[in-house]
Amino acid sequence: MALTVVGSIAYDAVRTPFGERERLLGGSAVHFSLAASFFTEVRVVGPVGEDFGETELAVLTDRGIDVGDIERVSGGETFFWRGHYEHDLNVAHTDDTQLNVFAEFEPKLSERSRNSELLFLGNIQPDLQQRVRAECSAARLAALDSMNLWIEQARESLVAAIGEVDILLLNDAELRMLTGEPHLARAAQAAMKMGPRVVVAKRGEYGAALFTAETVLAVPGFLLDEVRDPTGAGDSFAGGFLGYLDGAGAHDLAEDHLRRAMALGSVLASFNVEDFGTERVQRLKPEEIDQRLSEFRALTHFDDGPVTVR
Amino acid sequence: MALTVVGSIAYDAVRTPFGERERLLGGSAVHFSLAASFFTEVRVVGPVGEDFGETELAVLTDRGIDVGDIERVSGGETFFWRGHYEHDLNVAHTDDTQLNVFAEFEPKLSERSRNSELLFLGNIQPDLQQRVRAECSAARLAALDSMNLWIEQARESLVAAIGEVDILLLNDAELRMLTGEPHLARAAQAAMKMGPRVVVAKRGEYGAALFTAETVLAVPGFLLDEVRDPTGAGDSFAGGFLGYLDGAGAHDLAEDHLRRAMALGSVLASFNVEDFGTERVQRLKPEEIDQRLSEFRALTHFDDGPVTVR
Numbered sequence: 329m330a331l332t333v334v335g336s337i338a339y340d341a342v343r344t345p346f347g348e349r350e351r352l353l354g355g356s357a358v359h360f361s362l363a364a365s366f367f368t369e370v371r372v373v374g375p376v377g378e379d380f381g382e383t384e385l386a387v388l389t390d391r392g393i394d395v396g397d398i399e400r401v402s403g404g405e406t407f408f409w410r411g412h413y414e415h416d417l418n419v420a421h422t423d424d425t426q427l428n429v430f431a432e433f434e435p436k437l438s439e440r441s442r443n444s445e446l447l448f449l450g451n452i453q454p455d456l457q458q459r460v461r462a463e464c465s466a467a468r469l470a471a472l473d474s475m476n477l478w479i480e481q482a483r484e485s486l487v488a489a490i491g492e493v494d495i496l497l498l499n500d501a502e503l504r505m506l507t508g509e510p511h512l513a514r515a516a517q518a519a520m521k522m523g524p525r526v527v528v529a530k531r532g533e534y535g536a537a538l539f540t541a542e543t544v545l546a547v548p549g550f551l552l553d554e555v556r557d558p559t560g561a562g563d564s565f566a567g568g569f570l571g572y573l574d575g576a577g578a579h580d581l582a583e584d585h586l587r588r589a590m591a592l593g594s595v596l597a598s599f600n601v602e603d604f605g606t607e608r609v610q611r612l613k614p615e616e617i618d619q620r621l622s623e624f625r626a627l628t629h630f631d632d633g634p635v636t637v638r
Numbered sequence: 639m640a641l642t643v644v645g646s647i648a649y650d651a652v653r654t655p656f657g658e659r660e661r662l663l664g665g666s667a668v669h670f671s672l673a674a675s676f677f678t679e680v681r682v683v684g685p686v687g688e689d690f691g692e693t694e695l696a697v698l699t700d701r702g703i704d705v706g707d708i709e710r711v712s713g714g715e716t717f718f719w720r721g722h723y724e725h726d727l728n729v730a731h732t733d734d735t736q737l738n739v740f741a742e743f744e745p746k747l748s749e750r751s752r753n754s755e756l757l758f759l760g761n762i763q764p765d766l767q768q769r770v771r772a773e774c775s776a777a778r779l780a781a782l783d784s785m786n787l788w789i790e791q792a793r794e795s796l797v798a799a800i801g802e803v804d805i806l807l808l809n810d811a812e813l814r815m816l817t818g819e820p821h822l823a824r825a826a827q828a829a830m831k832m833g834p835r836v837v838v839a840k841r842g843e844y845g846a847a848l849f850t851a852e853t854v855l856a857v858p859g860f861l862l863d864e865v866r867d868p869t870g871a872g873d874s875f876a877g878g879f880l881g882y883l884d885g886a887g888a889h890d891l892a893e894d895h896l897r898r899a900m901a902l903g904s905v906l907a908s909f910n911v912e913d914f915g916t917e918r919v920q921r922l923k924p925e926e927i928d929q930r931l932s933e934f935r936a937l938t939h940f941d942d943g944p945v946t947v948r
Contacts, residue, residue, distance in 0.1 A: 415820035510725035614947035637924035
């Protein structure tokens, strides 16, 4: 199985109450790819500038990620984001955004990238998402992420793009904004009417909720002793979630697979936030994933059955 | 087994995006008692005014709750709260508070109330909590709730009261405020150093997290299609949680019981918010609790075991 992801590749400058870094490898496609690479073959499509280093590229290739469709733009500079977090790590404060080569990004997919079983349309302009979706008509499953900017500025195009995918992943606030429904379960129902069979609401440190026509699932966030940098947690969640589904061949979206995918999304996000940028996931070992999945089950498991009631 | 709760009994006037009510039975001891009454014998201690009606009292006695220690103050009026919620149902906006008989409340416990196996010190002035705790020295388990007001105005007394109980239940924001620790898991560790063996962080619609020296548990909130009034959800959670522990004789706080107690807290809170005030819990049937517990397990359950990783 293989998965293609289209999205941003970036340099991030990040400050949190627990430290700061001036030049971190970042971007939605990067965090997503690293998380997904533990479960399936990953092909990444996105632009970088001439300043993008071999060291950063090696972070991806060391995890076996196919970087053949990373386009190096002559004379261009890589997308740059500077932000900080106060004590409430759920809220990112943006101090500077330089789109650079990302502003003129026109995704170019190789034959290999077009033929992946699963396609993830990361958070890019929705017209581009639609175009890539059409190019990857062979994909057995397509998923999409977006953000408040596109909901506000390109709603019609975004709704059309959502209409072409099987799975929609959004922050809970974005899902409410997209649908105009303050109540989460109803917002998810409204989003499903746009096309997707599965809607996942990402809830930051509180975990995630998943909705289909038949079922509702929820996982809390993993409760860590230490969180250093939440940047990329949502993308790591998506990478763990979709990477697992593709690697397991679960393109039919059977419920047991969705359950495990939600847990693995949370597990990968939990590793991501333990250190700055990609630092923790770069040194992550497969067996640590199995172990934390068991710990996560221990965190949430309980038995049902009749209780003594009066 | 039996449980004694000390706290407020109130009339609430509530407006939410889904309707409004001018005079609802409310108060922390009421919501708590109704939830706990499905699992154990409940004795409630609290003051009401001459305006408190037989109809409201019957809501409690119909559930078998012992109201012998509800003190009717001559010439007094019942505690009154008026508030409203906007679309974010996690935030209550207070429009009016009239403490009335609650301002001069001096808890008077009968022999019966003093001899319960479990004591719940609802959100009252912490000096009173300490006094009641000392009176109930026979209790095998004591738990305490509080609020930002006492953290700000009577911190020393509150910390002393917390030092005398086994279980501390607070909203996550209050737990951070009490300990000065922005990170939830560390805030819970700091609170445990004050005395309690178990710290429960209530997280509104996001569920709850539980910490002991050995373990961490988390449940998401139940994802309802309809929420009409969140008032009393935290008290219903505490009632389900502690009522179950007492009814099951789980005063040793064994982990499997704590797990089920967390789930039952969420289940009772989920019923509470489906309608205004106590309206939904008043018509709740025991078998609905069993059924929703199973639904809640279906919401959160997943299997662990090795996953295909690369």
